[in-house]
Amino acid sequence: MKTLAVLVLCSLAVVCLTSDASTGSQPADNPAQEGLFVEREQASTxxxxxxxxxxxxxxxxxxxxxxxxxxxxxxxMMDTQGIIAAYTHHYGPIPY
Known part of the structure; x- marks a missing residue:
């Protein structure tokens, strides 16, 4: 009886796994559906x-x-105008 229950569970797992794999392998018609492009708001986050x-x-x-x-x-310049103004004036943009 236990063997039958294990076989039924294994067969259900195989059916579920193969049905998911067959739907995921179909090529999409639109490249945007493949995840290559995102909306501007999502990209900015x-x-x-x-x-x-x-x-x-x-x-x-x-x-x-x-x-x-x-x-x-x-x-x-750092003493008079501050570290950020002095650094950007002499060395360019702050690296971090």
Whole structure:
């Protein structure tokens, strides 16, 4: 009796697995249905957005400060206008 129950369960599992595989292997007519293209709103949530300068951590700000301290003009500008303005003026955009 137990053997019969195991065979029935196994046969049901095989039927379920083969029916899913046969429907998933059919090619789609529209490439958008294959997942190649997404809506702009969905893409903007997935793609990493650049963070604003105010969102830098203390460790990141210290790293910028250490780089800027090696240059005398950058160091002086940092004292008057701030680390972010001085770094972007002398070294370009913030890398993180």
């Amino acid at each position: 997935v793609v990493r957005q650049k963070r604003a300068a105010g969102e830098l951590t203390l460790t990141q700000l210290e790293s910028l400060r250490e780089v800027c301290e090696t240059s005398e003009p950058c160091d002086e």
